[in-house]
Amino acid sequence: MINRECGVFQTTYRGDMALYPVPLAKASYGLLLLVLLALPLAADSHKMAIINLIGLASVGAIGLNILTGYTGQVSLGHGAFMMVGSYTAAILSARYGMPFWIGLPAGGAVAAAVGAFFGIPSLRIKGLYLAIATLAAQFIIEWCINHITWIGGGAQSSIYVPTPTFFGWEINNEYRRYFLVLPVCVLAYVAAQNLVRSRVGRAFIAIRDRDVAAEIIGVDIFKYKLLSFAVSSFYAGVAGALWTYYLKIANYEHFILSTSISYLAMIIIGGLGSVLGSVFGAVFITLLPIVLVYVVEGIARLFGFTYFTIADFLANLRLIIYGGLIILFLAIEPEGLYRMWGSIKRYFRLWPFSY
């Protein structure tokens, strides 16, 4: 992660194909994991809540990046697939008393099946047209959950979920929820890294880069497009289920169209076709509104305003700055935070002797 790639000479293909071929890289990832594990020692409950939100968003963003960034299929239905996972988990836990560690994969599995079904149009349509087809998925799924009483449970379409427990250990505060979110995040991250560097991931990228050529060398495009929809929706489903156990409620309003769009924003800002970029994007989009509130409030206080006198103004200003920053960002670095990260790393590669 923060190492320089030099002075290492691989002598086996196995070593060369390792995820982190440089020993220092392995060490820096180990260190990162330790820091993540120790994080609750340094943060208060409010900060832990923000970190948990970032974790939840990361899982969803990695999933969407597999479909949109790696396979090149634009999806506006990611929120709906999260919704499927969320309600699956809620139904299993609230009505059938299943523990969360069954609800999580089950939510993923059901979402994967639904996602693969809504991926069928991708055989015939691409690009913007596919985006519209997945938009239909968003509305159809939302409608079904709202109108089929067995799923949504009636008027509010909300299902309350009991506090998840892990063999008697109640996950009932932000610190404990962190240890629910973190392992899922790490697994999701490593699994995605492995996927995109091996046979299936290569087939995905081949479809994105040149679908005709992919077919000619023996990649069954339809199968792999559906597979990509399934894997991506599995991530969405797990993220949705995790969200449900986190909030202890399943509600469709958390997964509407604007959710789908903010996930697209995450992967575009983070970097299409990069797992690490998805995490960067999740951090950015989650933190931006929170940090903006602090900044704008701080400036207002300098001029002697109190929070209550400017609350309306603040809410609007926040949205304007939020939109403006995203546009600015795309204009300056269209390939995302991941690219920026790469440039910084390249700069320090030869630093301080750049010539």
Place this chain on the structure above:
Amino acid sequence: MAQLEIREVSKHFGGVQALLRVSVDVPKGEILSVIGPNGAGKTTLVNCVNGVFHPEAGRILLDGTDLTHLSPPRIAALGIARTFQNIALFRGMTVLDNLMLGRHIHMKNGVFRSVLYWGPGRKEEIAHREVVEDIIDFLEIEAIRKQVVGSLPYGLQKRVELGRALALHPKILLLDEPMGGMNIEEKEDMARFILDVNDEWGTTIVLIEHDMGVVMDISQRVVVLDLGTKIAEGTPKEVKNNPLVIKAYLGAKAVA
């Protein structure tokens, strides 16, 4: 029996008759060139063989297996690989990954093994990496194996595309203008690679090419297409002196 039999294949696009009852037999291990003026139907013929288009009439057989209505991935799995006139590499990937994609049909890893990347899944990746490294060695592209393909010069991209086709270990290699737009050194390199592939692995090669010098030098037989029909077939020498070919394609000066 020929390895690849193209029997009476016809294909039209709207009012354009791209191919009209074209028959070609390619015996195992041969280097066959297909030549003809622009729009003669050469690329369409290749596209029919590997399933991009399906002909309206006629049959295409590989070792007696009917390919006529199979999908491109099936045909690839049966042992036909090709390169494209305008390079069709996966531009965002490294040379290594492009070649590894050539091994796709020979690998079995599914989603679960890919995600784990451990045990049998990793073993398979490494085994195929070794095969790919042999091809990298053969094509002398060791130095660029980790570069992203989109950033490579044109001639090298053509070579990488040949490598990707070779990674399939095909029985038949279809090369659509492998030397188009190359300078003389690059052409010589490419001709050497084509001859070596044919020589070392016994791969049958069907070549579409406009450079008559190359065609006459490396091919054992030449088929000439014009306006969708086959107007001549034979050894380079026979074709060169065929009056129909001279009229349609070569022109009087080229022969003189």
